[in-house]
Amino acid sequence: MTPDTTLLDLDRAPTILEMRAFFKKHDWSAAKISDPKSRSHEDHETVSYVQRIMDAAFEQEARKRGLPAWSGYLDHTTRLNGEKFQDNPLIALRDNVEDLVSDGVRMLLTGPDEIVESIFSQFNLDDPDLDKKADDFMHNAVGTMLDVMQYDQLAGIVQDLSVVEDFNPHLYPNFRAQDHHKKWYHTDSNIKVEYCPDPESKLPPERAIVDPERIAIFNLMVEDYWNTLDDTEKKIYRLREQGYAQGEVARILGYSGNSAVSKRLKTMRVKFKDVTGI
Numbered sequence: 001m002t003p004d005t006t007l008l009d010l011d012r013a014p015t016i017l018e019m020r021a022f023f024k025k026h027d028w029s030a031a032k033i034s035d036p037k038s039r040s041h042e043d044h045e046t047v048s049y050v051q052r053i054m055d056a057a058f059e060q061e062a063r064k065r066g067l068p069a070w071s072g073y074l075d076h077t078t079r080l081n082g083e084k085f086q087d088n089p090l091i092a093l094r095d096n097v098e099d100l101v102s103d104g105v106r107m108l109l110t111g112p113d114e115i116v117e118s119i120f121s122q123f124n125l126d127d128p129d130l131d132k133k134a135d136d137f138m139h140n141a142v143g144t145m146l147d148v149m150q151y152d153q154l155a156g157i158v159q160d161l162s163v164v165e166d167f168n169p170h171l172y173p174n175f176r177a178q179d180h181h182k183k184w185y186h187t188d189s190n191i192k193v194e195y196c197p198d199p200e201s202k203l204p205p206e207r208a209i210v211d212p213e214r215i216a217i218f219n220l221m222v223e224d225y226w227n228t229l230d231d232t233e234k235k236i237y238r239l240r241e242q243g244y245a246q247g248e249v250a251r252i253l254g255y256s257g258n259s260a261v262s263k264r265l266k267t268m269r270v271k272f273k274d275v276t277g278i
Helices: 016-026 041-064 089-109 113-120 130-148 151-160 175-185 212-228 231-241 246-253 259-276
Strands: 077-080 083-086
Touching (some): 041 130, 083 089, 089 151, 231 259, 246 259
């Protein structure tokens, strides 16, 4: 396919590589200020640092606008001919925009001294509320950017028309992948899964999540959820996790029947959904 040929001009079905190349070329969010392969070690460190700062704001603002779950469930990359591709469109958009913005910040900070000084002169570095103001600015900037890109509509389309490549295959249990499978294949999973890891216990190595930076955000959500539970609810969770039936849990806790346990579990599920969106 020649550089000026569009996918509609072909007299055959385009290959996966051709479609990836075409959409990458014409997707503004995939634009690069500099070629990542040409960046120095210091450049990569600066870009990565800014990306980590953006990550938290992007996660929260995207969730408000339709991101269906913690991004770790959706983070799925593949390699073709040595090139690394993000398969989930929502995560690809996040990664591309973060790279574009962070590389721009890198260029500003490593530019002429007078430019750097003019930027910092606009801020009172002794302001005790500087961190909060910077955080608010980041969230406003990311939120405005997502609104301009009509992120809510994109998130709705990706969620309604999900494919298996949208989900992280290295994460267990991946609740969103299970939801996708049930939706498209009309099946129920017989696999027993944890609905929430216990933040006061250690995750077995064979079930550890690959990316420590991405899971950090989820760990904070889990900790927030755990802190909403009282001592009785924590006992119920751990007993159910160990395989005890509701009636057995009721007897252990001294209840006359299992209705009290059932009500507690329902409340716990509502709390978990409110905190994590899962």
